[in-house]
Amino acid sequence: MKDLIPYIKGPSRYLGNEINTIHKDLNKIEVKFALCFPDLYEVGMSHLGLQILYYILNQDPRIAAERVFAPDIDMEKKLRKYNIPLCTLESNIPLKDCDIVGFSLQHELCFTNVLNILNLGHIPLYSRQRNENHPLIIGGGPISVNPEPISPFLDGFIVGDGEEVILEIVNVYLSWKKEGGKREELLKDLTKIPGFYLPFAFYPRYHLDGTIKEIEELLPHYHKVKRQIIKDLDSAPFPTFPIIPYNKPIHDRLSIEVTRGCTHGCRFCQAGFIYRPVRERSPQKIFKLIEESIKNTGYEEVSLLSLSIGDYCPLKDFLPSLMDELSSKEVALSLPSLRVGTIDKEIMEQISRVRRTGFTFAPEAATQQLRNRINKKIKEEDLFKTAEEIFAKKWPSLKLYFMIGLPGETEEDIKAIAELAKQLAKLGRYKYQITVSLSTFVPKPHTPFQWEHQISIQESQEKIKFLRKMAWRYGFRIRWHAPEQSFLEGIFSRGDRRLHEVILRAWLKGARFDGWRDKFKFELWKAAFEDARLNPYFYLVERSKDEILPWEKIDIGVNIEFLWQERLKSQQGEITSDCRFGTCHQCGVCDFKNVSPIIHKGEKFDLTLEKSQGELEKHKYRLTFSKIDNARFFSHLELINIFHRAFRRAGLKLVYSKGFHPLPRISFALALPVGVESLIETVDVEVYGKYDEGDLLGKINPHLPQGLHITHAMEVPLETTLCPPSTQRFIIDFSPIGLNREKIKEFYKKESFVWQKLRNQKVKQVDLKKLVKYIKEKKNEKIEVALYMPPEGSIKITEAISTIFSLKEEDIARLQILKVGIEM
Ligand code: SF4
Structure with a gap:
C-alpha cells in the first residue's frame, strides 16, 4: 500500500x-x-x-x-x-x-x-x-x-x-x-x-x-x-505521548479527558445515559497529564474534555493556576461543551489569556416550556447574561445549537429560536456573529425518548426553511444538519438486524462517507431500501412501552422503569435534578460499592507543574536542513507545524507574535512542492536564550521525524530577514520512466517555451526559457536543472519538468527530484 x-x-x-x-x-x-x-x-x-x-x-x-x-x-x-x-x-x-x-x-x-x-x-x-x-x-x-x-x-x-x-x-x-x-x-x-x-x-x-x-x-x-464501567479515571490508563498527526486533524490539539459521564439527564441525550455515572479526574492527575503530554507533543493548545466541562467541580479553583502555567508556555486552553450557567466572568477571563476563539452553547430549545420537557436546566436570563459578558470581552462569535422536532414541540417553539437569536444579535449591536446551528431530533436507544417518533424529512425541511427566512430578516447566520442524514441516523439508531441488507446494498451502490455532507448520496440509500424491500418509515414511528426493542439484550445499567418515568415527567414538563449535586434518583447505574459518582469537590490540591524560565534575551537562528525520503510528502503547512512542535518538544522557548492569535516567529525561505526532496532548505527561528550552534542541532534533531535533519545552525541578527535564493539546482532521476532527450533538444531549439495555468480565475503565463537556466544531462538517466527564481515569482520545478517533457501527474510522481544547491 x-x-x-x-x-x-x-x-x-x-x-x-x-x-x-x-x-x-x-x-x-x-x-x-x-x-x-x-x-x-x-x-x-x-x-x-x-x-x-x-x-x-x-x-x-x-x-x-x-x-x-x-x-x-x-x-x-x-x-x-x-x-x-x-x-x-x-x-x-x-x-x-x-x-x-x-x-x-x-x-x-x-x-x-x-x-x-x-x-x-x-x-x-x-x-x-x-x-x-x-x-x-x-x-x-x-x-x-x-x-x-x-x-x-x-x-x-x-x-x-x-x-x-x-x-x-x-x-x-x-x-x-x-x-x-x-x-x-x-x-x-x-x-x-x-x-x-x-x-x-x-x-x-x-x-x-x-x-x-x-x-x-x-x-x-x-x-x-x-455495560462495563471504569470505576475511577485517576487509575485508568491514559497516553501522555499521543501520536501527533502531520496534517491538520479536525481537532488539532492535546485532549485531556477531565470527566466521563454526565448526569444532567437531558432526555434526548444518549451520552447522558450510556456513560453514567459522573467520574471526575482529580486536578492533580490532570495537571500531571497536561505537563507530561505537552512535553511529549509540543502542542500549543489543550482541550479539557467532558460532556459538560463547566460542571467539573474544581474548575474554578484550578483554572487560574493552570492558566498561569499554560500562558507562560504559550499554550491556549479550550473548553468545549460549555453549558450556559456554568461559565462566568472569571472563567472567561482565564481562558482568554492566550487565544480567543468563539463560544458555543447548546440551549437545544428556545422556550422554557420545551427546555423543561427535555430536562435542559438553563434559563434564558443566564444565556443573556453570558452573552453580554462575551460581547463585553469582544469575543468574536457566539454559536447556539438547537434541535427541531423535539417531543412536544409547537410552532411557537420554532418561532422562539428566531426570536432568541434576534435578541442576541441586537444585544451585540449586530457587531458580533451569532450563528444558529440546527439539527433534527433523533430518538436514541437507552434514553427516555427512545419510544418517541421522529419527524419526517419534509417537516424538518419546512422548519429549516422558516428559520432561514428569519435569519435573513433578523441578521443571524444559520447552519443545519442535513435532514436526510438525520433520517438515516434515526433509522439505524433504533434499527434491527434486518437492516444489514440495506447497508450492504447501499455500499454496493457506492455509498461511502455518509457522515460527510459533500459525499452523502441519499438516492443510493433510497434505492437500497427499495431493493431490500424494507420500509424506512417503520423505524421512525413511536414505540409502545411493551414492545420488544432491538437492544433488549444490552443492559447499560440504567433501568427501563426509570427511563419510562422520565418520559412521563417530560410530558408533564417536570424537571429531574442532577444527581451529582444532590439526590440520587436511583436510575440503577450505581451500586455504591464498585460503581458510584466520583466528584472532587472542596478538595485541597497542590499545583506542582514545572516552572518555566523567566524572560530571557531574544536570539535568531538560521537552520539549514534536508528533507528527504518520506519527508518529501510533507506539505509546506505540515512542515511549519512539524518544526513548530519539534522546537517546543526540544524545550526551546519560542518568541511569539502579539495579538488574539499569537504565532511563533518561524519563517521558511521557500515552499518545496510535495514529493520533491531537498538537501538544502532553510528556516529562521526566534527564541529566548542563547544556544551554542552545535548544541542546537543535538537538541532539535531527535525531535524531527524521519527524513528531516538539521545540518547546520548559525545565529543571525534579529533584524535579518530570510531571502529566497535567486536560483535552485535540482538533480532529476528519469530512470523509472526513461529520459526523453529529444524534449531537451526541443527546449533548447525554441525561442520561447510558454507554460500557463489557471490560478485564482486568472491565467498565469511564463516563458520557461527565461526561468530554466540550463538542463544538463548526467549519468544514469539523470539531469541537472537550474531554475531561476526572480523576485516577481517563479514556477515549481514539477511544473517546469512536466511542461518541458510533456509529463502527466502520475509520471512526475515516479521521478526522484532532489534539490541539491542554491545561489543567493
Ligand atoms: S444511581 Fe443515582 S447517583 Fe448513580 S447515576 Fe443514577 S441517579 Fe446518579
Whole structure:
C-alpha cells in the first residue's frame, strides 16, 4: 500500500511514522491488532478513544496495535485498480493478516465505511462467511448500545468502557489460538467476558407488522450483556505521548479527558445515559497529564474534555493556576461543551489569556416550556447574561445549537429560536456573529425518548426553511444538519438486524462517507431500501412501552422503569435534578460499592507543574536542513507545524507574535512542492536564550521525524530577514520512466517555451526559457536543472519538468527530484 503514496492526495496521512507512533518487531509479538476508525485519518486522529486503546494495547509486549483509517476515495480507487489490500499504517500489514480487527463505531453513518474497510482488507463481509483463518472482527463505541443493524458483519461488540475488557479479549483469543479450536469456540469463549455482546447468541423473530416478537437466547449462560464501567479515571490508563498527526486533524490539539459521564439527564441525550455515572479526574492527575503530554507533543493548545466541562467541580479553583502555567508556555486552553450557567466572568477571563476563539452553547430549545420537557436546566436570563459578558470581552462569535422536532414541540417553539437569536444579535449591536446551528431530533436507544417518533424529512425541511427566512430578516447566520442524514441516523439508531441488507446494498451502490455532507448520496440509500424491500418509515414511528426493542439484550445499567418515568415527567414538563449535586434518583447505574459518582469537590490540591524560565534575551537562528525520503510528502503547512512542535518538544522557548492569535516567529525561505526532496532548505527561528550552534542541532534533531535533519545552525541578527535564493539546482532521476532527450533538444531549439495555468480565475503565463537556466544531462538517466527564481515569482520545478517533457501527474510522481544547491 505504501507504494501508492506518491500518487495520492494528502500522502502524509498514509506514512504511519508520525511522532510517538509505536513500531514493533513483528517477529517478537503474538497478536497483530488493527485499530480501525471508519472515517478519514483527520477525523480518526482527533478521537481520544483510539489513542487510549493504542496505548493500552501497545503497553503489552505480546501485542502490536496498528492503525487503519478509511482510505479516501482516490486511495480506494488505486487499491482496487492494483488489487492491493488495505494495510495498517505502521507496518503495512494487510488487514486480512491481522489477528484482531477492532472498529471504533462512533455514529450510524459510518456503516458503509466499515464494509468498505473489510472489503478492501480482503476480508469476507459477513461474520458467517469467515473461518479460523480470518481475523476476529469486533466493534466498540457508542454504537455498541444498539449494534443490531450492523451486527451480521462483525463477530462481537464491546459494550461500555473499552479499557476494561480489551486485554481480556486478547487473552481469550491467544488461548484459543494456542489450542487451535474452531471459530465458534472462540466466539463462545468471548461471551464469558463481561460486556462482550455476541449477536449470534441471540435470534430475533418478528411479528407480521414488523415489530419484534421475541429474541431467542441460543447460549444457556448468556442472557444479557452488561455495560462495563471504569470505576475511577485517576487509575485508568491514559497516553501522555499521543501520536501527533502531520496534517491538520479536525481537532488539532492535546485532549485531556477531565470527566466521563454526565448526569444532567437531558432526555434526548444518549451520552447522558450510556456513560453514567459522573467520574471526575482529580486536578492533580490532570495537571500531571497536561505537563507530561505537552512535553511529549509540543502542542500549543489543550482541550479539557467532558460532556459538560463547566460542571467539573474544581474548575474554578484550578483554572487560574493552570492558566498561569499554560500562558507562560504559550499554550491556549479550550473548553468545549460549555453549558450556559456554568461559565462566568472569571472563567472567561482565564481562558482568554492566550487565544480567543468563539463560544458555543447548546440551549437545544428556545422556550422554557420545551427546555423543561427535555430536562435542559438553563434559563434564558443566564444565556443573556453570558452573552453580554462575551460581547463585553469582544469575543468574536457566539454559536447556539438547537434541535427541531423535539417531543412536544409547537410552532411557537420554532418561532422562539428566531426570536432568541434576534435578541442576541441586537444585544451585540449586530457587531458580533451569532450563528444558529440546527439539527433534527433523533430518538436514541437507552434514553427516555427512545419510544418517541421522529419527524419526517419534509417537516424538518419546512422548519429549516422558516428559520432561514428569519435569519435573513433578523441578521443571524444559520447552519443545519442535513435532514436526510438525520433520517438515516434515526433509522439505524433504533434499527434491527434486518437492516444489514440495506447497508450492504447501499455500499454496493457506492455509498461511502455518509457522515460527510459533500459525499452523502441519499438516492443510493433510497434505492437500497427499495431493493431490500424494507420500509424506512417503520423505524421512525413511536414505540409502545411493551414492545420488544432491538437492544433488549444490552443492559447499560440504567433501568427501563426509570427511563419510562422520565418520559412521563417530560410530558408533564417536570424537571429531574442532577444527581451529582444532590439526590440520587436511583436510575440503577450505581451500586455504591464498585460503581458510584466520583466528584472532587472542596478538595485541597497542590499545583506542582514545572516552572518555566523567566524572560530571557531574544536570539535568531538560521537552520539549514534536508528533507528527504518520506519527508518529501510533507506539505509546506505540515512542515511549519512539524518544526513548530519539534522546537517546543526540544524545550526551546519560542518568541511569539502579539495579538488574539499569537504565532511563533518561524519563517521558511521557500515552499518545496510535495514529493520533491531537498538537501538544502532553510528556516529562521526566534527564541529566548542563547544556544551554542552545535548544541542546537543535538537538541532539535531527535525531535524531527524521519527524513528531516538539521545540518547546520548559525545565529543571525534579529533584524535579518530570510531571502529566497535567486536560483535552485535540482538533480532529476528519469530512470523509472526513461529520459526523453529529444524534449531537451526541443527546449533548447525554441525561442520561447510558454507554460500557463489557471490560478485564482486568472491565467498565469511564463516563458520557461527565461526561468530554466540550463538542463544538463548526467549519468544514469539523470539531469541537472537550474531554475531561476526572480523576485516577481517563479514556477515549481514539477511544473517546469512536466511542461518541458510533456509529463502527466502520475509520471512526475515516479521521478526522484532532489534539490541539491542554491545561489543567493
Ligand atoms: S444511581 Fe443515582 S447517583 Fe448513580 S447515576 Fe443514577 S441517579 Fe446518579
